[in-house]
Amino acid sequence: MSAHLRRALKEPMGDFARHIPTAKPQPVKKTSQKKRAHGALKIGITVGALVLALIGIFVVLRDVYQTESDHFEVVPTIVDRSVEEAKLKAENFGFAFDIQDYENNDTVASGDIILQSPEGGTKARLGTTIYGIVSLGPAAPLVPDLLGLSPDEARHALEESGLVLGSVSYRVSEVAIGYVCAQSIPPDTETTNGQTIDIVISASSETTFDMPHAMDLPLNLILDQLRIASFNNIYVRYAESDIVEDGVVYLQDPLPGTQVLPETPVMLTVCGKPVYPYQADIAFNISIDSSGTKVMIVLPETYNGLSYNRILFEGALEKGEKVPISFTATSDVEGTREVILYSDGAEVKRQDFTFIAKES
Structure with a gap:
């Protein structure tokens, strides 16, 4: 040991004088193959689950749509048909029919359908009730008040109401001579189109002659x-x-x-x-x-x-x-x-x- 000491004193800068430890290399951490495989597996499972879920939703929606489509049908047109015809046609297409209301109409015959809901040509669920408005025919005209009118004025008033002037007779009355003093159907009476209304003209004598x-x-x-x-x-x-x-x-x-x-x-x-x-x-x-x-x-x-x-x-x-x-x-x-x-x-x-x- 003394020999080593003497040598160190003689060569203070020499390698013998000091000891430089060599750093140990740090071991490189390696990813575990097992862990990497495990992570990839989890991702794959997740993606697969999402894909399966989407496929499942698609299949369910498709089935629902097909099921719904299978229960819908085009609504038949029943306008201008009688109530019996409308009911029969609705049932033949898988629908029901019911009367919603009655209305007067100048163009649709009495007893026929004026309007329907749902409208013809649209789609509705089978079994849906088709509601129809039934025509009562033209509105019943009211007989106008002809009292005090001249025969010509009375005729025009009747024509404007869709009525017809019938026979014209004469009698003595308190109404001014030459004007209507009576009519066969009272004013404001509901009647039918083309109804004939007779009138009586006030006169001083009931003996008449041809104009x-x-x-x-x-x-x-x-x-x-x-x-x-x-x-x-x-x-x-x-x-x-x-x-x-x-x-x-x-x-x-x-x-x-x-x-x-x-x-x-x-x-x-x-x-x-x-x-x-x-x-x-x-x-x-x-x-x-x-x-x-x-x-x-x-x-x-x-x-x-x-x-x-x-x-x-x-x-x-x-x-x-x-x-x-x-x-x-x-x-x-x-x-x-x-x-x-x-x-x-x-x-x-x-x-x-x-x-x-x-x-x-």
Whole structure:
């Protein structure tokens, strides 16, 4: 040991003087093959489970869809079929049928289906109830109130309601002569389309005769005919027409052959417009109780001893207080003349107006 000491003192920098331990190499950790295999197995199992789950869900949904599809069917169309036909057709397709409601309909026959729910052509589950609305046919028209109307007005009122004017008879009554005083079916009664309604016209006598043909001749000749036939309630209106010459009567009411009385109102329509040298501004204020009230203003005229009324104004007015009516009328004579205002056939007012020469 002393020899080693002496050597170390002589060679202090030599390798003999110090001992440098050699570091031991660290062993490299190696992944366990067993652990790696175990992790891959877990991932594989997880992925497989997810795939199987997705496949299972797909299969279940497919089965459910197929099952649902197997229980659905196209709904048949039962509109325009009778209730019995609709029920039979619904059952043949695997559905039930029931009536939901009844409604009036102008195009679908009574007893047939107007609408259905679900609609035809759509899909619904087998066994679903198809509900139908059944037609009651056209709505039953109400008989209009004809009292106080002229025969022509009564006919128009019936036609607008889908009804037909039947026989026209006459009797003495308190209603103004020449107007309806009775009707065969009371007003506001429900009836059927095409129903015939008979009317009775108020008259001073029940002895009637045929209305003569009073058209296709100049007004003066027609007035002579009516004078000879003893008519005493004549109205003349003027209107343009391209079928006859000016001054010729081309419409009459009542029509030829109608049973009439001397006091029956006769309406003549003359082509053109009279040209007279004198004029007056006519003005009235009238209270109208209901919209649609018919107003007529006339100027009494005389021809060859026959009195008649020339219509200056006619129209339907809206409801209101002191509704104004104003226009310019003409006359064949100068001076003061009486003008008469009628409302729904009843005389309302008489008033004098002064006719003067037209300004040149």
